[in-house]
Amino acid sequence: MPELPEVEVTRLSFADAIAGGTVLSARMGKPLRWPLGLEPMALTGKTVLRVRRRGKYLLLDMSEGLLLVHLGMSGSVIFNKNLPSPGVHDHFDLVTDLGTLRLNDPRRFGAVVYASGESDPVARKLLGHLGVEPLGREFDFKVFHEALAKRKAPIKQVLLAGDVVVGVGNIYASEALFLAGIRPTTKANRLSRPRLMRLHKAIFDVLSRAVEKGGSTLRDFSNAQGESGYFQLEANVYGRSGHACRICASTIKAIRQGQRSTFFCPLCQKP
Template structure:
């Protein structure tokens, strides 16, 4: 599943090129996870504003000559990707959304159709507001500190890895990035979240931010078929310390990396470097 770094890389790869573009037509393929909730033909002539990201969602703000405003909230689902360009190949069976503008075509390709394109008058109203309501802080928000994390983890008996994946405290620490951040912070992923001390919470926040910065800089992770809107793959998966390295020696101490299952997701960690 594309995580926050992949979504941010996608945004960066087309946001500046589509800003100010005028919609000429929108075409929908097979139904996605949720209905659009708007007559897409009525959006012809509207212009695209500055593309934003919230968690793993992209927001395409739209406005028309009469001053009306709204937008499309896009989620890439389990296997979706966006492409944008002046001359894309003919649409295939897995292309379920195309927005043709005077600057190029924005296309959502989603083989599993768990993605979504949803209309809203704003990010703070309608269906978009409901989908975004439970999201935690962005990883680079100034409010995200060790003290904040420590306070939010108080009393939680769930494993710290699961607490990070929940996304209600901080967004962006998906499976790969949670494994890597916990390794860098020296924290066993099985440790009860509420037992983390303030200093360890401070270290974990720093490592979450560091991992995500590195992932964005490397274009995200392309474990299967992720590509940005230019069609380029990411390379973070080539530099992981623990993720995907079961039984291989830890790059720090040489102990074989272990893999366990937590919440139906694979967790990779070093049993020597990471302490409870």
């Protein structure tokens, strides 16, 4: 489910509310993608200092150590006081004196992992290979250009891999390539500098716009206050195969790339 915008919207929706909260108890439901790394109750007494984001990971800095939270494909988080007793897909509760953070994740591709710090091996394994943050100052065009020049894979799949830029998932990869006028199958190293400049800008624009709109709610995404996002209403290509392109009225096409769907306009997006 969640790409960078949804994770960022989630973060913004509870970061201030949980900051300063001291853990009273914690519980795990069914196992998630990776083990927590300690007994849930060992989190008791730690304080949540702040919530950051790295790629699609939420980082909860604790008074000692940090929690890495990933929403996988179907995860969502809610933060509130007096939550009802956990449902079948509620797999992690962090009860603090300011409220409870609860992860709901039917498919359980998500994870909550404790690390002693960012140099902890488990944190390095999950975060160490990540590319640049697209909404930060470090998203430099020259670096982007040089990284893509080394890649012969289709540009869509390079974007998805997340080792050049983080946070661009299946929706926003298709959307950014549409805005840049680039065919998703074009090999990354075959793109000219002007076209890459358009792509660089498109990635920033589409992700920031999606954050503004509260993310995309396709099936079940909502922020920690239970509110839906609206960016999907603005999608130009994602999920629109067979429909008319909003720009040129051509029929939007769907193809498969690496076991994932890709959507594009055959006229607006040049190989």
